[in-house]
Amino acid sequence: MDLPVKANIMDAEELRRVLIRIAYEILERNKGTQDLVLIGIRRRGVPLAQRLQKIIEELEGVKVPLGSLDITLYRDDLTTLTVYPRVQRTEIPFDITDKKVILVDDVLFTGRTVRAALDALIDLGRPKNIQLAVIIDRGHRELPIRADYVGKNVPTSLKEEIAVQVQEIDGVDQVLIRELPQEAQGP
Amino acid sequence: MMAIFIRGGRVIDPSQNLDEELEVLIEGDRIAALGRDLSPPPGAKIISAHGKIVAPGFIDMHVHLREPGYEHKETIATGTRAAAAGGFTSVVCMANTLPVADNVGVIAYIKEKARKEGMVRVYPVGAVSKGQEGEEMAEIGDLASAGVVALSDDGRPVMNSLVMRYALEYARMFNLPIISHCEDENLANGGVMHEGYMSTVLGLRGIPAAAEEVMVARDLILAEMTGGKIHLAHLSTAGSVRLLKEARSRGIRVSAEVTPHHLCLTDKMVETYDTNTKVNPPLRPDEHRQALVEALVQGIIEVIATDHAPHAQEEKEQEYDYAPFGISGLETAVPLVITCLVLPGQLSWSQMIRAWSTNPARILGIPGGTLAEGSVADVTIIDPDREKEVDSQKFYSKGRNTPLTGWKLKGWPAVTIVGGKVVMEEGQVLE
Amino acid sequence: MALARKDLLGIKDLTPEEINLILETAGPMKEILGRDIKKVPTLRGKLVVLLFYEPSTRTRTSFELAAKYMGADTVNFSPAASSVEKGESLKDTAQTLEAMGADAVVIRHRSGGAAAFLARTLKAAVLNGGDGMHEHPTQALLDMFTIKEKLGRLEGIKVAIVGDILHSRVARSNIYGLTKMGAEVRVVGPPTLLPPDIEKLGVKVFFRMEEGLEGVDVINMLRIQKERQERGLFPSLREYMNLYKLTAQRLKLARPGALVLHPGPINRGIEIDPEVADGMQSVIKEQVTNGVAVRMALLYLMIGGGK
Numbered sequence: 029m030d031l032p033v034k035a036n037i038m039d040a041e042e043l044r045r046v047l048i049r050i051a052y053e054i055l056e057r058n059k060g061t062q063d064l065v066l067i068g069i070r071r072r073g074v075p076l077a078q079r080l081q082k083i084i085e086e087l088e089g090v091k092v093p094l095g096s097l098d099i100t101l102y103r104d105d106l107t108t109l110t111v112y113p114r115v116q117r118t119e120i121p122f123d124i125t126d127k128k129v130i131l132v133d134d135v136l137f138t139g140r141t142v143r144a145a146l147d148a149l150i151d152l153g154r155p156k157n158i159q160l161a162v163i164i165d166r167g168h169r170e171l172p173i174r175a176d177y178v179g180k181n182v183p184t185s186l187k188e189e190i191a192v193q194v195q196e197i198d199g200v201d202q203v204l205i206r207e208l209p210q211e212a213q214g215p
Numbered sequence: 216m217m218a219i220f221i222r223g224g225r226v227i228d229p230s231q232n233l234d235e236e237l238e239v240l241i242e243g244d245r246i247a248a249l250g251r252d253l254s255p256p257p258g259a260k261i262i263s264a265h266g267k268i269v270a271p272g273f274i275d276m277h278v279h280l281r282e283p284g285y286e287h288k289e290t291i292a293t294g295t296r297a298a299a300a301g302g303f304t305s306v307v308c309m310a311n312t313l314p315v316a317d318n319v320g321v322i323a324y325i326k327e328k329a330r331k332e333g334m335v336r337v338y339p340v341g342a343v344s345k346g347q348e349g350e351e352m353a354e355i356g357d358l359a360s361a362g363v364v365a366l367s368d369d370g371r372p373v374m375n376s377l378v379m380r381y382a383l384e385y386a387r388m389f390n391l392p393i394i395s396h397c398e399d400e401n402l403a404n405g406g407v408m409h410e411g412y413m414s415t416v417l418g419l420r421g422i423p424a425a426a427e428e429v430m431v432a433r434d435l436i437l438a439e440m441t442g443g444k445i446h447l448a449h450l451s452t453a454g455s456v457r458l459l460k461e462a463r464s465r466g467i468r469v470s471a472e473v474t475p476h477h478l479c480l481t482d483k484m485v486e487t488y489d490t491n492t493k494v495n496p497p498l499r500p501d502e503h504r505q506a507l508v509e510a511l512v513q514g515i516i517e518v519i520a521t522d523h524a525p526h527a528q529e530e531k532e533q534e535y536d537y538a539p540f541g542i543s544g545l546e547t548a549v550p551l552v553i554t555c556l557v558l559p560g561q562l563s564w565s566q567m568i569r570a571w572s573t574n575p576a577r578i579l580g581i582p583g584g585t586l587a588e589g590s591v592a593d594v595t596i597i598d599p600d601r602e603k604e605v606d607s608q609k610f611y612s613k614g615r616n617t618p619l620t621g622w623k624l625k626g627w628p629a630v631t632i633v634g635g636k637v638v639m640e641e642g643q644v645l646e
Numbered sequence: 647m648a649l650a651r652k653d654l655l656g657i658k659d660l661t662p663e664e665i666n667l668i669l670e671t672a673g674p675m676k677e678i679l680g681r682d683i684k685k686v687p688t689l690r691g692k693l694v695v696l697l698f699y700e701p702s703t704r705t706r707t708s709f710e711l712a713a714k715y716m717g718a719d720t721v722n723f724s725p726a727a728s729s730v731e732k733g734e735s736l737k738d739t740a741q742t743l744e745a746m747g748a749d750a751v752v753i754r755h756r757s758g759g760a761a762a763f764l765a766r767t768l769k770a771a772v773l774n775g776g777d778g779m780h781e782h783p784t785q786a787l788l789d790m791f792t793i794k795e796k797l798g799r800l801e802g803i804k805v806a807i808v809g810d811i812l813h814s815r816v817a818r819s820n821i822y823g824l825t826k827m828g829a830e831v832r833v834v835g836p837p838t839l840l841p842p843d844i845e846k847l848g849v850k851v852f853f854r855m856e857e858g859l860e861g862v863d864v865i866n867m868l869r870i871q872k873e874r875q876e877r878g879l880f881p882s883l884r885e886y887m888n889l890y891k892l893t894a895q896r897l898k899l900a901r902p903g904a905l906v907l908h909p910g911p912i913n914r915g916i917e918i919d920p921e922v923a924d925g926m927q928s929v930i931k932e933q934v935t936n937g938v939a940v941r942m943a944l945l946y947l948m949i950g951g952g953k
Binding site: 487 | 756762781843
């Protein structure tokens, strides 16, 4: 669906820089790549995590393990949906126990997706810690969750939608603020 | 009894080759006069039959009234009311009661009950074999003197050909026809529907057409051999028709009947697993149905009979395999045949009336089947224009087991007169 | 995406799109089965009733595990199944289940149409776990999932289903599913064990293994029951084995690397040689695992969301 675009708040170049900065922050905070793993939340967290993996490899010469997580089965809103979300594959081809897991997603909003992702990760093993990296934090949290790495804080209204678009899925790297139709507003 | 004057109807009486607008005068329990420009005697009840068909009373020569023994399915009281509502003036009731109608006691019981509680004429059938076990002949002489009009183990076949042979021979001295339920139980093999494409799709055990045809062939051979009088019940296959045609062309003493459901419905209806489509013989594919219609039109099959087989609701509300066979047919039979065959022009009115009145009366030697002056005043009046949706919850029969619920049928019986008494008017049975 | 239906009664009713959706959802479910903690909270608070009128350890256990792995509660309800002493009617049982608050009922019954009967009576989702000779949709789905996983596709492949086709709900469901997905299906068995007009379902009929197995990609062997011989459908098990047992020799008639499936339980040495059942080409054990995954997918797609 093509919603009216209110603003383009990040272009490809800016996104590239944001990812580089986040990569540096991750390396700094974790003092290198020891025990580090990247897990992208489907769908757009996955290509973003891939890019972080590549940047870290360029910086450190180490290929950090990369996985992807589908949180559909952990969602807390399934019974309220009329259209079933398509379940996709979780691919984490390594043991996360005692690892430092960097969970990667495009937007942090209510925090419910992250909550689901945390539950899903715990079912897969017992990581040493879990850190959260997002491109956009748009506020309106409904759970006590915060991000460790944020590309950009964007105050938004509930009448808006944040669309992080990536080359791999959308054919373009950019972040848009779009206007939601009246009936779809709200968290 | 008040005289009845039926005015303005189209009188169709195949026994007199009549099909014209005539007045009918009934006095007492007899047809007093039939003609043009008659005038009603003072005080007569006048029935206006303009636009309607006036026919000799319909006789259903294959009905299960269930009494004695299965009163939860039907009783003589409810079954005969269903008959009256359906336009029938006489019913012939089958012997598979509990106890089986294989002795004078049960026959007398049925006749007495029918006299007291019945709404139409009831003619009992006696069993061919003791307990309908198919082993030893029942006391046919006794049954004859008790007044049975035919012999039948209907519901079950007489599997043993020797028993059938003796019964055909023995029954000759009483001039009683044997009504044969043609089914080879071994070939039927526990089936619950017609064996064919639909049974393959539905994964239900099939009853092949051959299960009927093998027995039709046997019965025809035995009828020829013994000279006995045989009537083949509820034929359902094209093969049976071929065999019957051949036998009749050689003058073998045989008659046969077909049910409205085999004339009008096919095994496609089983698709929903509606147990009301479970009937024996089973509904067959359309090529069989067409052969039956053709045989009826050509007079090879002479009789339409409902095989009215009422069951309690909870008996039918089961898995298809477990539900009993049978369709409650009395109250839908006439409009079903009219809607499916008469109105589209496949079967003429007089062919239908012949098969449902004239012929059964002749085959069984019972009163009725004619409107000739002096004959019993059994009359069925049909309204060919009346359209109504089938609602089994409004049946007089206890058996609500019809697959036709919700069907819009046209051509309902309007009046039923039995022995000069109006027992049904506009669908309402008059107590 | 959801299945736009309350019940799963048979494969005959499904569209190819629905079959694809189920198979594609089963993939991620299989991943869960490989975890140490095989449980997701998706169906928390939902009740799945397993109503089994016929003994069936495999299907019942598979459904039970699938429901439990998805976080649902399960109740086993196994009424005495003899047709002579039936006890409570299916209709009354259905009302009891409704009162218990079942969200889904899995039914296994010896009578064709029993699942349809239950589905008409219940508001809950009804999953057919095998009804008489009619259908066994989840078995066909897991068979198709297994074939697709191994061969990469269903379209254009040749599948031979061998044995007692007449009494087999597995065969019927597989025929519907595979033909819908563009596979070529052959049935192989003696004429007495082939249902009438089976070719109208779009299959090729073969009486002999030697012809039916020629060049196929998949062989699905059906279980033969001793009872069939007692009913006179074939003269002896010995002769049946001579004609229809899948041996290593006969397996060579199929394409190299062809898959061997069996819905189980296997009559070892009767319809299939142990060396074939346990051999390289057998995927019989995988079928069991895939069965759980497919049933998880179905439970998610049928009762995972709102009403």
